[in-house]
Amino acid sequence: MPRPRASRLDPERRQTLLAVAAEEFAEHGFDGASYNRILERAGFSKGVAYYYFEGKDDLYAAVLALTLDTLAQRFGAWHRPADADGFWRTLRERYFALTTHIVNDERSARLLRSMSQARTHPKLQAAWLRFEGPLVAWFQRVLADGRALGAVRGDVPESLLLTSLMGIGQVTDGWLLEQWAHSGVPALQRGAEQVFSLFEDLLVPRPVGPPPAKRR
Template structure:
């Protein structure tokens, strides 16, 4: 994580550095990103990176985790994972799947945004496939899987998520579907209009529900 000196900067200064870094990593990935370009565009001297961060990887991880915080805030969850946990506990059996669908729809307005943290999120599937990707994204992957586990555990307690398979298996296959869907959508985003994108997001949610809904265990066409 970033060194304490970075956390002690004024919030506007921190955000400016993260924004510049976010755009650079979104444009060039991790391997292709230039620390010198980031420093130059952020108005920092050449040696100052190591005053605030351990290395380039630390800068990337700090930027990515800040992007995740911003995305939580955009969804009305300013407390990040803790706020998500509280939200999950408010879900009931009747509204569980509708709440998940609504959260999916909330992301539609952001997908084409030029905000630095949205651009970095769009680049995430590509960066994750870089040689260093699994190591660089480990903390965020852990956060995502932890959130999925909390959500599916709540659904199972409510009787709306299937209980015939191990929870960690459901988390694993749900995460795989999520990654594949994100990558496919990002690669084709510019070719879809808003109506097509909305329909695809709804169909994606239908796939997830078909796979996880307790009512579909043993279900046949």
Template sequence: MPLPRFDRLPAESRAAILAVARAHFARDGKDAASFNQIIADAHISKTSAYHYFDGKDDLWSAVVADASGRALDVLGPWRPAESAADLWERLRAGSLRLSAHLRDHPDDRAVLAAGGGSGGDGWIADLVADGARIGVIDVVPGIEAATAGVFAAVDRWALDDPSEPDPAGPLLVLLARLWGVPETERPPRHSGAF
């Protein structure tokens, strides 16, 4: 993660450096991207760069964390659902917003596809607690981790194939099956659902 001096930069300066790095990593990949070229294109000196980051891997981690944060901002915090139908609709709407964001920001998609992402554990914990509260999810040991695993698998698939018109369909089907939701109470299937 960035060194403390990076965090003390004005937000605009941090965002500009990360945007340059994100473009390089998205275009060239983590291994092929040149730390020196990123520094030059960001208009910072090599000395300054090493005051901000321990090296290219550190910068890469900061870019992945930034892209993950931007994706979570698109989702927004999980808000309590009023019913099972409302929960399913919120999941579908969030998935579609995230899919649109990644389609509109291909550099974020490329970085997340290559570097994974993290930071959604609190969101998933809130979703599972809410689903349990309204009776959609039977709480059993490991249900939160299993739910996170479903999200990770669908995220990986959606990042690898951004042309899928409805990434929410498979997500909802897999979650309904994992959570043991009776067939009659499952969300309606849309294109892409299996």
């Protein structure tokens, strides 16, 4: 992570550095991005940059934090809806607000694509674990509220639902962004509808009825 003294970096210079870094990582991914090129374009010497950041890994973590903070604002704080219909309506609105953000901001889409590919990068594991914590907590609250409202199934452990939800989310995030990269916005929008239906299939309560007859 950035050194503690990074907070004392002039806000305008910090904004310039992070904007240039975001563009570089969006264009080339983590491995292909050039730390030297970022510093040159942002007007930083190596000595000054290393005073505030330990290297490319730390700078990437700062860009990651800023990007995920923007996404968190798109999702917004979660407040329990009044009923099950309101739960699914709210969750759908939050999910497709993210899709709209990607459609309207190509750089963010390219950056998110590079980040989805970097999730398993050995140099970035620690950064992902730090930033996924708040996301996991957000979904824990959503699932708990959904169960209380009868909008989320209660026949399997909540921990299993959460693990499944996060796993599907990680895989489909990358898939959606690949659809966008190769086939454009319509493919992304179609894919988002399909992905959301997967979430519904996973979470919506199953109808209560007699158990299936045993085979003889």
